[in-house]
Structure formats: C-alpha cells, structure tokens
Amino acid sequence: xxxxxxxxxxxxxxxxxxxxxxxxxxxxxxxxxxxxxxxxxxxxxxxxxxxxxxxxxxxxxxxxxxxxxxxxxxxxxxxxxxxxxxxxxxxxxxxxxxxxxxxxxxxxxxxxxxxxxxxxxxxxxxxxxxxxxxxxxxxxxxxxxxxxxxxxxxxxxxxxxxxxxxxxxxxxxxxxx
Numbered sequence: 790x791x792x793x794x795x796x797x798x799x800x801x802x803x804x805x806x807x808x809x810x811x812x813x814x815x816x817x818x819x820x821x822x823x824x825x826x827x828x829x830x831x832x833x834x835x836x837x838x839x840x841x842x843x844x845x846x847x848x849x850x851x852x853x854x855x856x857x858x859x860x861x862x863x864x865x866x867x868x869x870x871x872x873x874x875x876x877x878x879x880x881x882x883x884x885x886x887x888x889x890x891x892x893x894x895x896x897x898x899x900x901x902x903x904x905x906x907x908x909x910x911x912x913x914x915x916x917x918x919x920x921x922x923x924x925x926x927x928x929x930x931x932x933x934x935x936x937x938x939x940x941x942x943x944x945x946x947x948x949x950x951x952x953x954x955x956x957x958x959x960x961x962x963x964x965x966x
Contacts, residue, residue: 806935810843810959811851813876813887820855821874830868833859836875842958844887846936851956854932857925858891858952865950866895878958881939886955893951898944906942 814837821833844851855874862872872893879888898906907930929952933940937957944950 806847806850808845808847811846811848812843813837813841813889816844816848816852817855817874817876820852820859823852823856824859824863831863831866831870831872833863833872833874836873838877841876841878841887842960844936845957845959850932850935854929854954855889857929858954861925861952862891862893862895862950866893870894879955881955885958886938887958889954889956891952892949894949897946897948897950899946903942903944907940 817835817837821835824833859872859874866872870893872891875890875892877888877890879886881888906926909924909927930940933954933956939955941953941955942950943953
C-alpha cells in the first residue's frame with residue numbers, strides 16, 4: 790500500500806535506511822521481473838554501463854524507486870512503444886553519481902503538470918483509466934532524497950518523459966570507500 794509506504798518513509802527518514810553497497814544490474818533485473826505482467830505489451834530496453842560502481846543504497850527502497858518510475862512509463866505509454874532504462878557514471882554538481890535514466894514515448898506532460906508531479910495524490914490524468922494513487926512519484930522523490938540523490942524530469946506533451954535519478958555510488962572519487 791503506497792500510503793503506508795509514504796508514511797513509513799516520512800516517519801522513519803534516514804534512520805530507516807539499511808545502506809549497503811548494492812549492485813545496480815541485479816536490482817534492475819529484479820525490478821523488471823516484478824513488472825513483467827504489467828509490461829507485457831512493452832519491451833524495456835536496458836543499457837547499463839559495464840563499469841558501474843555499486844550504489845550506496847537500501848536495496849528494498851531502491852527497488853521500489855525503480856519500480857515506480859518504470860511502472861509509470863509502462864502505464865502512460867501506448868503498447869509497443871519503447872522504454873529505455875539507462876545507467877551511467879556522471880558528474881553532477883561536482884560529485885560523481887550513478888545516473889539512472891528511464892525514457893519513454895508516452896503521453897508526456899505539460900510544464901504545469903511537471904511542476905506538480907511530485908506532489909502527494911497528484912495524478913497527471915485524473916479521468917484516465919490508468920490505475921494509481923498519485924503517490925508513486927512522491928515516494929520516488931522521498932527515496933531519492935533520503936539517499937542523498939537528486940531527481941530530474943524532462944517531459945513534452947505527446948512526445949514522452951525522461952526521469953533521471955542521480956544516486957551516490959558506494960565509492961568516493963578517490964576510490965573505494
């Protein structure tokens with residue numbers, strides 16, 4: 790239940806995190822396996838850099854974050870349209886981060902919708918038959934914030950959406966932690 794998840798995250802905060810070095814490829818594989826039924830009409834293409842360091846992450850919460858963005862891409866995209874999950878090591882604001890991008894060719898959003906998408910209970914298309922509570926993106930942002938990461942969203946109505954999570958690796962710029 791997403792309401793309980795959000796309440797737990799907000800109440801526990803960083804104290805609830807069980808941080809460990811988490812390899813991204815198996816986490817992505819598990820996430821996509823969990824979403825197999827939802828995404829039968831879509832093929833999620835993965836493009837993970839071979840040299841990715843592990844994330845400094847709570848594996849369960851990070852899988853929930855990945856599930857939320859990939860399931861949104863599936864739900865708001867026409868059957869058969871491509872969805873890409875890409876991960877690279879990038880510098881962001883002077884820090885080395887693992888950038889995880891999910892890109893779709895779905896409905897897209899207006900600038901006004903983008904400004905509200907992380908608000909609790911906000912639904913981009915309230916009249917839609919697409920199931921959801923309006924909490925998925927709120928929970929995603931909370932999880933990324935708790936991990937010391939950042940999230941960006943670029944979207945164009947009728948073209949698609951790209952969500953990028955910038956997450957700290959379990960190593961520093963100087964080498965293993």
